[in-house]
Amino acid sequence: MIKLEQVSKTYGSHTALHPFSATIQPGTCLALCGGNGAGKSTLLSILAGIVRPDSGRVTGVEQRHIGYMPDSLQIPAGVSARRWLMYMAQLRGTKRNRIEEVLDMVGLTDAAGRELSSYSRGMMQRLLFAQMILDEPDILLMDEPGNGLDPFWVEEWKQWIEAYRKRGATIIFSSHLLHDVLAVSERILLMHNGRLLKDEPAEAWRSDVRSPEQRFLDLTKSIPIPDE
Numbered sequence: 001m002i003k004l005e006q007v008s009k010t011y012g013s014h015t016a017l018h019p020f021s022a023t024i025q026p027g028t029c030l031a032l033c034g035g036n037g038a039g040k041s042t043l044l045s046i047l048a049g050i051v052r053p054d055s056g057r058v059t060g061v062e063q064r065h066i067g068y069m070p071d072s073l074q075i076p077a078g079v080s081a082r083r084w085l086m087y088m089a090q091l092r093g094t095k096r097n098r099i100e101e102v103l104d105m106v107g108l109t110d111a112a113g114r115e116l117s118s119y120s121r122g123m124m125q126r127l128l129f130a131q132m133i134l135d136e137p138d139i140l141l142m143d144e145p146g147n148g149l150d151p152f153w154v155e156e157w158k159q160w161i162e163a164y165r166k167r168g169a170t171i172i173f174s175s176h177l178l179h180d181v182l183a184v185s186e187r188i189l190l191m192h193n194g195r196l197l198k199d200e201p202a203e204a205w206r207s208d209v210r211s212p213e214q215r216f217l218d219l220t221k222s223i224p225i226p227d228e
């Protein structure tokens with residue numbers, strides 16, 4: 001079980017995350033939704049252990065096997081996808097044949113020798129997914145994984161998520177693509193200005209007569225931006 005207890009993060013004078021608490025049962029597929037700057041990436045990077053919270057405690061992620069997919073990646077010039085995954089595999093002690101497996105899964109085998117600087121946004125997203133699953137993680141943390149994916153790869157992504165769910169992985173991802181969120185998640189945390197606004201089963205969104213976009217707007221529009 002992953003537990004966030006009163007976790008907060010401030011950058012300079014701006015509070016990205018106000019004291020935030022949530023409990024996530026193993027095997028859950030949970031989506032983080034919210035407008036730009038709501039604190040979703042901050043929360044994911046705290047869960048991934050990349051950003052240290054100013055206060056509070058995160059438990060349930062220390063010993064577990066975590067895969068993290070950031071929303072972007074700075075890669076040194078001249079590096080190909082295959083070379084990049086080889087570095088990653090070396091760092092983690094992953095077997096080399098796994099690299100070809102994940103490249104095939106994300107449809108990048110033919111483009112694996114190309115420099116990553118020539119990759120489109122969607123290709124880069126697929127590479128980031130491949131990097132995340134190199135070691136078959138139990139906890140998948142994804143920051144806007146659907147960004148830049150064309151409809152074919154969005155459908156593939158949903159199937160990958162379904163496969164990891166069946167294996168019992170815990171999946172936490174942020175997304176603005178509400179229809180995709182409703183298709184795969186069972187719980188939705190709606191964030192707003194660094195705070196948790198709603199924590200609901202995805203079913204509450206699916207069964208609403210309003211479109212998910214309208215529901216999102218209705219829930220977030222009446223909340224004033226607090227002074228800091």
Ligand SMILES: Nc1ncnc2c1ncn2[C@@H]1O[C@H](COP(=O)(O)OP(=O)(O)OP(=O)(O)O)[C@@H](O)[C@H]1O
Pocket residue numbers: 011012014015016034035036037038039040041042043
């Ligand atoms: N490294 C940083 N330095 C300064 N401010 C930051 C940093 N990272 C995030 N912030 C600020 O913290 C707030 C929350 O940002 P965060 O990236 O977590 O939001 P988000 O919900 O992921 O937004 P988006 O949907 O736009 O990606 C924003 O106001 C952002 O400007």
